[in-house]
Amino acid sequence: MAIEQIYQQIFGAALLALLCVVASVLTRRIGAPILLVFLLLGMVAGEEGLGGIRFDDAVLAFLFGNVALAIIIFDGGLGTRKDTFRVSLKPALSLATLGVIVTAAITGFAAHIILNLSWQEGLLVGAIVGSTDAAAVFGLLRNAGLELKERTSATLEIESGSNDPMAIFLTITLVHILQISSDINQGWTIVSELLRQMGLGLGIGFAGGHLLAHMLRHLALPSALYPLLALAGGITLFGLATIWEGSGFLAIFIAGVIVGNTPHPYSNDLHRFHDGIAWLSQIGMFLMLGLLVTPSHLIPITVPAVAIAFVLIFIARPVAVMISLLPFHFPWREQIFIGWCGLRGAVPIILALFPSLAGVANTQTYFELVFFVVLISLVLQGWTIAPMARWLQIELPPTVKEPEYLHLTIKHEQDKELLIYPVLADSRVVGSTVDRIPVAEGSEVVAVIRRGVLLNKMHQAQLICDDQVMILATSNARSALGRLFAPAAHTPLLESDQFFGEFVLRPEANVVDVAEAYGFIVSSSLADITIEQYLTHHFHGKPVVGDQVKLGLVTLIVREFEGGRIVSVGLKLRSPE
Incomplete structure (x- = not known):
């Protein structure tokens, strides 16, 4: 390959990125799924597009795709965050295991009928399209x-x-089964795999x-190398894991959860670096996949592909969600939305x-x-996720955004950090x-800077706009401090009141007292029940902000958790029926 061609390829790749x-x-302005744009740009640059780039190296695509997926x-x-496991670990794992199996089985049966494939080949198609790309969903939201x-x-x-x-x-198991000439050991193959x-x-x-978390906490490295060590x-x-024929993707996800929830001095740098490298991986992977496909080859399979996509989106995924979430008592609106969020992506x-x-x-x-x-999934589901969330009324009023701040690590003090x-x-x-700033236990204000000058008697001074407050804080105090220094919400208060209600109740208030105050009668079995106990019981021990339940002439909404x-509980008046 000539040197000029190499430089042209570097230029072309950088231009596409x-x-x-x-x-x-x-x-972002038109609400289009960003991954669809990456994919289409790759197709435009491909051999039948404006770029005319011919790329058909499946081995290289597989190598790059696996590395990119691992990074993502x-x-x-x-x-x-480990605190999200409180309400969602078990249902998410049910979706990730039973849900994928049900989706693959229903879609595989449809492929078996529509394409006249053997049951093994049909199930292979179902397994390949069995996983979702929820990362794309959250990007759209x-x-x-x-x-x-x-x-x-x-x-x-x-x-x-x-x-x-x-x-x-x-997928790997079914590929192995297709390579086995005898049917005798197929059941054991699935179990052992x-x-x-x-x-x-x-x-x-x-x-x-x-x-890895221990190394990040204790190895003395230049600060720029900690994100590279993690990667x-x-x-x-x-x-x-893959060399030993285990699930490398499961291994790297669990390792990421452990590292991400372990406090260490350069956690902010770690997250920023990996956010950027994950975006680069998505861009490169979808551009490559767009180059790999030949658009004219898609025309003959349009009808069967649309039929299988219809089964996947409107039958397989909703049924899988319903079965997987059955033991967890999810509200029906949330089940429908999770079912619609079965967006297919790179995997x-x-x-x-x-x-x-x-x-x-x-x-x-x-x-x-x-x-x-x-x-089809990116176009149909990707473009309609936001309208679907609004239609199902499962969105919350926007929360206050955390303000920008400076973060300084303190060497040899893993649980302390300096925040400005x-x-x-x-x-x-x-x-x-x-002295009236409610900082968390173990944290303290150490300095106030005003117009570039350190205040000597800071404890008696009132804070004014553009002051800089320096706080020595524990690693778990950052979220509370963020809410304290955050600007007021830019959305009108009316919007929040419309969702959470006109009045605010203490969670320890008695249900019977609330009923008497608002002129309705409740069952005598609720005589000694508090609002918090009532809501917690109604949502099976796992209420979240935004959960609401009707009680007589009012609606109770979980406001803060x-x-x-x-x-804090919001109360919204209802019209008498």
Whole structure:
């Protein structure tokens, strides 16, 4: 290859990446799924598009796709907070295991009928398209400015990192079955493959994650190398698990969760770096997949692909969600939304390369069919997720955004950090004296800077706009301080009142007292029940902000939830029926 061609390829790749980044601004305005734009740009640059680039190296695509997926899943693990497990761990794992199996079975049966494939080949198609891309869902919701109940958002978040291993396991297992000439040991093949994939993935993820977190806390490195240590360590665990024929994606997700929830000096740098590298991985992966497909080859399979996509979106995913969430008593609106959030992304397209690399028959059909199904999913579901959330009325009023602040780590003090917050004109601390700032136990205000000068008698001075407040804080106090120094919400108070109600109740208020105050009668069995107990019982011990229940002539809404307890309840008056 000539040197000029190499430079041209570097220029072309950089230009495509630049176009993807710039296109994200446009997609945010029109509500289009950003991953669809990346995919279409790759197709435009491909051999039948304006770029005329010919790319058909399935091995290279598989290699790059696996590394990119591992990085994206690791970043998802880093961003998964352990407190979200309270309401969503079990339902998310049910969706990620049973849900994927049910989706694969129903879609596989449809592929068996529509394409006249054997049952093994039909199930292989179902397994390939079995996992969702909830990361794309959250990108769309963030772009639309939507906030969901914690029960819904956390379930989708955890599912996004844990359902890929099950789809990969099913795909690899079915590829192995198609390569076996005898049917005698197929049942044992499935069981042994499941035990090996899940067992090794869990073991390597937990052990490696704790080892990596220990290294990040105790190794003395230049600050710029800590994010690279985490990335290299995560990819190493992924590679080790796959070499031992375990689930590398499960291993790297668990390692990411452990590292992300372990306090260490450079956690902010770690998250920012991996957010950026995950975006770069998504851009590169979808551009590559767009280059890999030949658009003219999609035309002959349009009808069967649309039929299979219809079964997947409108039958398989909703049924899988209903069955998987049955024991967890999810409200029906949230079940419908989670069912609609079965957005397909990069994983099915990468999995469609497995049969080709294994030498299984009909490989081109698998790839083109799956690519078309993903395209339909991105267009149909990706473009309608935000309107669906509004239609189902499961969004919450926007919360106050955390203010920008400076973060300084303290060497050899893993649980302490120095935070510098600006005093904004409409924040809660304006006009307060330092000794009245409600900082958490173990934290203290150490300095106030005003117009570049350190205040000597800061405890008696009232804070004014543009002051800089320096706080020595514990690692778990950051969220509370963020709410304290945050600017007032930009949305009208009326919007919040319309959702949470006109009045605020204490959670320890008695249900009977509330009924008497608002002129209705409740059952005598509620005589000694508080509002908090009533709501907690109604939502099976796991209420979240935004949950609401009708009681006589009023509606009770969970307004604030902290430390595992309801701390504020909204009350909305209802018209007498």
